[in-house]
Every structure is written in structure tokens, then in C-alpha cells.
Amino acid sequence: MRLVAATTEEQKTQRDVLSYSEWGKLLTLEGYVSREQRLRAHPWARANMHTWLLCEEDGAVLASCETFRTDSFLRSQNGALLPGDSFSIASVFTEERLRGHGYATRLMDMLAARLEHEPRAHASLLFSDVGPRIYARSGYRELPAWNWHLSPTPGAPGEHVDLLTREEDLGRALARMRLPDAPFFFWPSPAQLDWHLERGRIYVGHLGCSLPQSLGATTGQSTILWGLVSRTAELTVLMLDARSPEEAQALLGAARREASRSGLSRVLLWEEPAHASLLPLVEGATRAARDGSLPMVRPLRPDLPSSPLLPIPRGLWV
Ligand SMILES: CC(C)(COP(=O)(O)OP(=O)(O)OC[C@H]1O[C@@H](n2cnc3c(N)ncnc32)[C@H](O)[C@@H]1OP(=O)(O)O)[C@@H](O)C(=O)NCCC(=O)NCCS
Structure with a gap:
């Protein structure tokens, strides 16, 4: 058996047809x-995505x-950050x-050996739907x-927050966020977050809501980023840096009002270690075990620190 990187669009489309x-x-x-095809053509995928095939000797x-x-x-x-590459695995x-x-x-x-x-x-990081x-x-x-x-609530989304973020401000908003205080962490780029929004742009016509x-x-000093990012009509929080319970409440309140304005059924947030203690203080927020999308990490170098406190925001999902 051989591991092969798909090189042609035809090879990739054949897998699409089978996985439909x-x-x-x-x-x-x-x-x-x-x-x-549209997601593969997105700038983030064009620069960072590969399709891998496990092949018999005959191909x-x-x-x-x-x-x-x-x-x-x-x-x-000494606290200095050493940047590197990690690989998120999807569509097994x-x-x-x-x-x-x-x-x-x-x-x-x-693939891991490669x-x-x-x-x-x-x-490498993946999100298991099969346990x-x-x-x-x-x-x-x-x-x-x-x-x-959190359920949607009526009202003007921008009330009680300093500013609502517009598409052209995505990079600036991400740059305001505190990097995790962990010995190792993944961090998305603005293009990576836009790839999620691209999914929403594709699905919106099927969902009876608006973008x-x-x-x-x-x-x-707190910042939240959200979007319609899947085939579920909900407002998904991609990143949250909340510095206090009051600021978490204000930002999630804005998310609830934006969900209502857009005709979405709820707000969804993935819990992370840095904000876990604040969320029980947010009025109306309820916690549930996640069904699917179980984050799993495999070191690709022997000295990678492992910690159950590694944050995995929804913005890292693939
Ligand atoms: C999951 C999948 C990739 C496994 O492929 P495969 O070549 O049969 O995998 P392997 O033979 O290496 O391993 C099979 C194991 O996966 C388990 N598995 C497969 N589907 C499962 C599911 N829905 N829930 C839990 N386990 C599952 C099998 O029970 C088996 O476990 P066992 O060997 O301990 O009995 C394949 O079933 C598939 O394509 N499923 C549909 C797409 C999908 O769900 N992909 C995974 C997304 S995270």
C-alpha cells in the first residue's frame, strides 16, 4: 500500500462523488x-490543503x-513563542x-509518519465523528x-458592546485576541476563519435565514468572532477572548441578538479552558456534552507538551 497526494481535480472529485x-x-x-470545489478554491485551502489517498500497488x-x-x-x-506547522485532518x-x-x-x-x-x-489535529x-x-x-x-434574543446586536465587527475587520479583531497561555497551542489565521464563513455563504440559500x-x-479588551458556518442554522462562535464575566455576558448578548436578527435558531460556543469558569455566570447559557467533532491531537515531534488544557476553539475545526 502507498500513500499518495492527489494531484488532479479529477482524483478529488472522484472522492467527492463517493462521499456524497x-x-x-x-x-x-x-x-x-x-x-x-468551491471550498478547495478558497485561498486558505489553496495554500494549505492536500487530499491524501491510500492506494493499492495497482493504484x-x-x-x-x-x-x-x-x-x-x-x-x-522564557516565554518566547516558536512558530511551527500543524496539520488538521478532515474527511477520513x-x-x-x-x-x-x-x-x-x-x-x-x-500520514502521521509522513x-x-x-x-x-x-x-496533527482531527475532529472525530466516530468516537x-x-x-x-x-x-x-x-x-x-x-x-x-444560548437562545436568540430580540434587539439591536450592537447595543451594550463597543463595536460590531465587519468583514473587513476580521484580521484586526483576531489580532486583538490574547494568545493562549499554554505550552503549546494551535492558532488560526484570518483566511482560515474566512474559510468557515465561505461554508455559510454556500449554505445560506438552503437554510431560510440570512447571513x-x-x-x-x-x-x-474582550473580543468575539462568529458566523453562519455550517448546514445548521445557528450562529457559531469561532473565537472568544472574554476577560471578565461581564464582558463575556455582553459579547454573548450581542451574539444572541445577531442570531435573532439573522433568523438563526441559537448561538453555539465551544468551551475552552480560558473561558470555562466565566460561562456559568452568563445568563441563559446552558452546557451540553458535544455530539461529534471530538478534538483529538497527535504529537508529530517527541517533545511536544501534552495538556488537557489545550484550547480548541471552533475556528480550528475542519
Ligand atoms: C470511519 C471510517 C473511515 C473507517 O474506515 P475503515 O477503513 O473501515 O477503518 P478501519 O478498518 O481502520 O477501522 C474500523 C473501525 O472504525 C470503527 N467505526 C467505523 N464507523 C464507526 C462509527 N460510525 N462509530 C464508531 N466507530 C466506527 C469500526 O467499528 C472499527 O472499529 P473496530 O476495528 O475497533 O471494530 C469509515 O467507516 C467511513 O468512511 N465512514 C463514513 C465517513 C466517516 O464517518 N468518517 C470519519 C469522520 S471522523
Whole structure:
């Protein structure tokens, strides 16, 4: 068996056609294939994405997945940050007739061995929809996965916050956010966050809602970024840097009003260690174990510090 990076659009489209039944909900086959092409054409994917094929010697494809390079940082003893590359893995797929022969596991093992040779490699990250067991075999360790939900509330989104964030301010808003105080962490780029928004631009026509007019808000030193990013009509928080319970309340209040204005059914936030203690103080916020999208991390170098407190904001999902 060989691990091969797909080089042609035709190779990628063949995998799209096969995986339509898994991931094409709400879309026709044609719509799904064109969604995949559009997402691959997004600047972030063009620069950072690869499709990987596990092939028989004769070239027949046994399993496939995608990687997206993402920035990550190691913190040295004196606090200095060492930038590196991490790889988020998505769309692990084996055709139904080929399942149960260990092909997906082989793909994950061969891919990790390949990525370990990348010169600045730190870690690989994935979001399992099939539980931790299959990926644990290949060295991935699961992290806590909790969601917070808030209902929409009527009102002007910009009331009670300093500013609503517009599309052209996305990079500036991200740059205001505190980097995690962890020995190792992943950090998204503005283009990476826009890739999520691209998904929303594709889905909005199918959902009976509108695209949120704002992308987030700031109040005091705190910042939130959100969007319509999936086939669920909800306002998803991509990043949250809340410096106090009052500022968390204000920012999430703005999110609730933006959800209402856009016709979305709720606000969704992924819990992170830095804001976990503030969220129980936010009026109307409820916590639930996440169903799917279980973050799992595998070191790609032996000295990578491991911590259950590694933050995984929704903005890192692929
Ligand atoms: C998940 C998937 C990639 C596994 O492919 P595969 O080549 O059969 O994988 P392997 O043979 O290496 O491993 C199979 C293991 O995955 C487990 N698995 C497959 N689907 C599962 C599911 N929905 N929930 C939990 N475990 C699942 C099998 O039970 C099996 O576990 P076992 O060996 O301990 O019994 C394949 O079932 C698939 O393409 N599913 C649809 C797409 C999908 O859900 N991809 C994963 C997204 S995170």
C-alpha cells in the first residue's frame, strides 16, 4: 500500500462523488461536488490543503482524507513563542464495501509518519465523528468537548458592546485576541476563519435565514468572532477572548441578538479552558456534552507538551 497526494481535480472529485452520501445532506450530488470545489478554491485551502489517498500497488484507492496546514506555537521556558506547522485532518473516508479492513487506520498511520518529516511539524489535529477508539490506535489523544448554547434574543446586536465587527475587520479583531497561555497551542489565521464563513455563504440559500451582517463584537479588551458556518442554522462562535464575566455576558448578548436578527435558531460556543469558569455566570447559557467533532491531537515531534488544557476553539475545526 502507498500513500499518495492527489494531484488532479479529477482524483478529488472522484472522492467527492463517493462521499456524497456521508456529507452531502441538504445538497444535491451536483451541489455537493460544487461545494467541495468551491471550498478547495478558497485561498486558505489553496495554500494549505492536500487530499491524501491510500492506494493499492495497482493504484486503486482504498481510503482518503484531507489535511489543512495550520499555525501552531510552542512556548519556550522564557516565554518566547516558536512558530511551527500543524496539520488538521478532515474527511477520513473508506467506501462502504472496503470498510473494516484497517484501511483508514493504515492511512492515518502512514500520514502521521509522513507529516513527522515536515521540517516545522508540531502536531496533527482531527475532529472525530466516530468516537475516539479508531484514532487512538494511531496515537491521537482526545480532549474535553463541551458545547454552550444560548437562545436568540430580540434587539439591536450592537447595543451594550463597543463595536460590531465587519468583514473587513476580521484580521484586526483576531489580532486583538490574547494568545493562549499554554505550552503549546494551535492558532488560526484570518483566511482560515474566512474559510468557515465561505461554508455559510454556500449554505445560506438552503437554510431560510440570512447571513449575519456582523462577524463579531468587541467590548473593553474582550473580543468575539462568529458566523453562519455550517448546514445548521445557528450562529457559531469561532473565537472568544472574554476577560471578565461581564464582558463575556455582553459579547454573548450581542451574539444572541445577531442570531435573532439573522433568523438563526441559537448561538453555539465551544468551551475552552480560558473561558470555562466565566460561562456559568452568563445568563441563559446552558452546557451540553458535544455530539461529534471530538478534538483529538497527535504529537508529530517527541517533545511536544501534552495538556488537557489545550484550547480548541471552533475556528480550528475542519
Ligand atoms: C470511519 C471510517 C473511515 C473507517 O474506515 P475503515 O477503513 O473501515 O477503518 P478501519 O478498518 O481502520 O477501522 C474500523 C473501525 O472504525 C470503527 N467505526 C467505523 N464507523 C464507526 C462509527 N460510525 N462509530 C464508531 N466507530 C466506527 C469500526 O467499528 C472499527 O472499529 P473496530 O476495528 O475497533 O471494530 C469509515 O467507516 C467511513 O468512511 N465512514 C463514513 C465517513 C466517516 O464517518 N468518517 C470519519 C469522520 S471522523
